[in-house]
Amino acid sequence: MTDWPIFDRTSKTFPLYSRANVGEIFPDPISPLNASTGFQANLEPGWRDAFVACGVWDHDLYDASVERNVLPAFGSYLYINMSLMRLFGVRVPGMGAEAVDLQYFGDMPGIPSYESEKRDFDDDPAYSEKAGAWLMNEVLLAKDLAAYDADRRTVLDIRSQRPDVATLSDAALAERITSFNDVLRGLFQRHIESSLKSGVGLGAISQIAAAVGRPELALTLVAGIGDVDSAGPSHGMWTLSRLARTGPVAELFDGGVEGLDARLRSSGDPRVAEFVAGLDAFLGEWDFRGPAEWELRALTWSLRPELALHTVDRMRGVSDEESPQIKNAERVRQREEATATVRELLAGDAEAGGQFEAALHAAALWLRGRERSRTTAAMLIHELRLPALELGRRGAEAGHLDAAKQIFMLFAEELPAYLADPGSFTATVRERERVYLEMFDLEPPFVVVGDPPPTSEWVRRSGRTHTAAVAGETIQGVSGCTGVTRGRARVLLDPNDPSALEPDEILVAPITDPSWTPLFVAASAVVVDVGAPFSHAAIVSRELGIPCVVSATEATGRIPNGALIEVDGTAATVTVIEV
Template structure:
């Protein structure tokens, strides 16, 4: 193992602290060279820098024009620049560095203290920052995002038959997505950085009236969440399966070979379901586990991922529909809002009452954030499909050993690869072997003062010595979605293999993204290893009415599969009530 990966960044001298907090949720695995150098270094990071300046928090001259110091890649793993993020607490009068750190880390002991830099304070930005806050707290809609959605959908609808394009045309098509990656993440930065305003204000309101659950309960049932839309479509398909004995029989035979059985059945119900399935893949095929990584399988590239989830959801009772759950949450939210208004009126604090109403409006950015993410993920996917085709044809031609090896290229090599693909075969195979070794390493949670430990010092996965929790143990995390629920834990590390997850089980996952969302319809509660206050698991759990606790360190290792657990989404705790006798203590 080399002491650094060949695509790693040099740590920033100006902003030297980095963190895997939130980054581990976005990209949990080592990033392929092509994904980093093409999708991120040439596209996404420039959009992030632009968005941060558009939000008035930073100035363009503060960033390196080639690699803006907003993210980082070390040991092939994705990091967020903590020092850079902290400027939001320094420059925004409504937020403090301490509040930002709490939202990111809680009381994690490894977080380096904030030390002021002469260039941190930017008092001349205050007026524009406050104007931006005013925009956030009055934004009931954002029509530009609908225009963006129409555009990315058009790009998908007009995708040509990639197998008919020349290698050079494929590369050109991939490069044509770069402006959309920049703009898409510019918008996503705007929505993401703004989505923390509502929880922060509502937290103050909760303290004032003595109810700490106020933020999570008032940010549930918002409706029109793009990342939840596939769940509604899958639910409708699952009802068709559940009501048709012939379809139930097809699924009862197992997920392996299911798609072929479905398409060759000849039954009208099967033909109808297959048509729905094709429409689903066209509309939502960009989604899947680890969807920011262009080499990752998605619902379009591996439809069995969807079928595996459908197989679980079909067992759920009709009265557990996501539509009904969302309606219940929305009604609870409206009733709670009225209760809070009444309590604030009793207090007689007009300023707090005004802030409360503004926070309710700012809550729309939870919805906007999921929309901007959906839009950019569709753009990422168009690049993915191009490179998969390039890899497929050159593996068939014998120029590379495996189609996946195409993702071991870096963007600067694409033209040379097109000119002489066979000359890259050995290099890409060697890189692939080295890249896979990175997945065996545990990346540091914090990189402080620009000091990146050599890869030879990183611990290996499985060497942590983590012990299963025993009956009575309480695992602490971050309160995500309210409610208390008791059920059997099902540890799932791959959404395409949900195993024994059944209706009402507690889903325990390492991280979640929209590729996991359908499984939330089966679960009674969710527990996740990582995540912050606006993480995907929290947003979806609130929409579907599931208690949820995130940032439970090592949950998938510590909670035995099959254990009886109590998930307290109000307190952010998971209590192990009973463990299977076959699990050693």
């Protein structure tokens, strides 16, 4: 695969594609190296394996005329095949295409209905029977996350044996970049399986809550579940923020975050040294975390500590009473209260009560599993990133590359030729990077039916205008976490610079991955342009105890920065009070 930018062939059998969900983790174009080793090269086969493992079909269902059935790239932007996801819903008993649309993709007005694309072979009793067995045995009756814990041990072992990349030969660096494909494929298979399972669990909880006449309790029943990996950095940063509120550490923070890491490390004050030790422990555990962390080219917290320090700085102004632990405890109380309510409503119906208990357990288990598998894969992606950057650093030092990050403009199959004659790729990677950076200003179509339009027809982000919402106007979204709050809107388009967010403001973001979620500690609510009930924004909001509305279409463009807004996470509305 050396065509650039990447335009994968589309399937005529499964023609509906969406940016929903995948846009959370890949808001930007995928780099050539990451497409050919690392993410796309391993998630596509892992996703196929996951569908087959769920019993909904066998490998012969896939369209042999296309290379990427599940996760193609158009203009190097990744898409999910929504037709296949809908077919999964059709074949799993009790789900359906509409449930898949809501649980996995959120609200997408104007998309073609499932009936308009339905195929003659979609309804298949034999596969539905297999999927029903999977639903019962692998989803509802599952006891633990043993396979996911084993994956974590495998990756932690790889990380513990990480060599000093500076001492490796160029050939050894290239080998390490491409040496974890088998492990990644398995990690991604289990990530997709847990994603499918968590959607099933959430759907079952929603159906039960609606059946007893309390649909508003659905998300409360899966709030404050604990042991959610993507919430971990929030707790670590909170601890650091308490150390940075007073004394010499606070004085250094008050001087601004730019260059703060160096100032902290050059200080001889023992209290600053204590903070630095805590920071190093945090970065050692979460070195792989950062914006778009599944992209090899992305900067992570260990590579640019200021990204983490910015968020710690925002947390410094949050009072102790707003700690993640206190907010989580309140969500736990609400969950337990909602659970008791549903149990009371189901009293006397043993079968329905048993179904509720199984669904309640499964929903929490697989939400944890999804975040665990996602985090484990991000850990391993970082083990590819580090040798690639070292190889790029050497290329830049020798004058073959303009900068170390140009190494990501190579496809994996080009690495041997690059090692043999790096200078022969100078013009190629320079031109690819030029096109790659230009793609950032293009807004890919959110939904593609059939063939995508050429990039010449895509909207430029820099030239796009929005009609601002006026006082009294309401944006309808999808509930991510219940609760109601009012506050000033802080519209942030990039997690790289969270410095504008003040404590108790409402964070309005285009899309969020785990690197955004520590900001939720400082925010009083979260509004996201796109997303679904099991997106990262929703899951972490439920853990940290703040209202959240996802799929609030074009909220970042329509809500004026600084406007007073009300977020009703239960009704899934965002109302502009004053501008």
